[in-house]
Amino acid sequence: MERKEVSKSVLKRLPSYLAYLKTIPEDASPYISATAMANALGMGEVQVRKDLALVSDGGRPKIGYLREGLIEDISQFLGYDNTTDAILVGAGKLGQALLGYSGFEAYGLNILAAFDTNPKADKTVDGKPIIPVERMESFCRTNKVLMGIITVPSEHAQEVCDRMIACGIKAIWNFAPVHLDVPGNILVQNENMATSLAVLSMHLQAQIKEKK
């Protein structure tokens, strides 16, 4: 199927569809309809139908999609089939946690190495090296790395970001709770856990207030 441009909001929903499809037991019907998925996920039927039509042409009226085919189409669309090599800068607790997290492989992300200003000699996390940051440029060029993950403290994030771009990196996953300035051809995806915590904490405060 030809690749279409899709909006960020579609991209946000596709992984949920995929996760849901994978939870259906193998002995269930091999077909699934957009309606059934919409009901299971508590989403609008029209939206689910439109989203699925964007990524798969396997849907048949009154029958739906072949489940395995749809899983494959969504995975392929999301790029989970193509492995992306990435580096990570900032081997503190969060950085080391991400470096050692095996769950990313299922989404096609392969973190090759972490860089830090002051790594302990020969330190590795699950076999992945932590390397002095001076060697980042040569490492990225040699390995043709296009994705970088930033897990340094906020005050160093822009500096690391600039350095990544100079290394040829085109997509940045930013875990520092700070805005990064980048040229137009570079994508920054912010993973702002501080925001999530603020939303949760705000909700709890409102609930506690209500009780009083």
Next chain:
Amino acid sequence: MERKEVSKSVLKRLPSYLAYLKTIPEDASPYISATAMANALGMGEVQVRKDLALVSDGGRPKIGYLREGLIEDISQFLGYDNTTDAILVGAGKLGQALLGYSGFEAYGLNILAAFDTNPKADKTVDGKPIIPVERMESFCRTNKVLMGIITVPSEHAQEVCDRMIACGIKAIWNFAPVHLDVPGNILVQNENMATSLAVLSMHLQAQIKEKK
């Protein structure tokens, strides 16, 4: 200052302001204007001005805000001053990483313990215990826990979510890439790393295509 209801989009921006304010060197001017912040963060001046007025009444025409006061007002508004106790269910790699991540303390989050179906005896991560999931109910009641973090595989997430709600938990931070069904008074904040990766990977694919 009286607490006002604010939108999620304001809540998303506040941590960036806070992070930026904290990066300003101590020997800089003690005052900061909304204009200066907007420029530094690459955001609209009107928006920054409105956001700050929502959380602080310390702004003065032509002078701006006293920096330290503004930091305090935003922190207080975001609830970073009140520590929230949380439990985490699913002590796999991601769960243990979050359990051991000390950075959350700055945002008022204190993870008391992790629960797992099959924890190794007496296992702790940075002094925090991993406890058999059977003891979750009594633990939550004893410690009056209101926040739960889900780091189990997608297929178990709804079950864990239901159990958390039965334990009195009101706010759920969900790291499983799956939609959770909850009653209206419960807030679910999804941390969907799979989505972030899809967005990044999509950008890289588009860039590679352009080059060809």
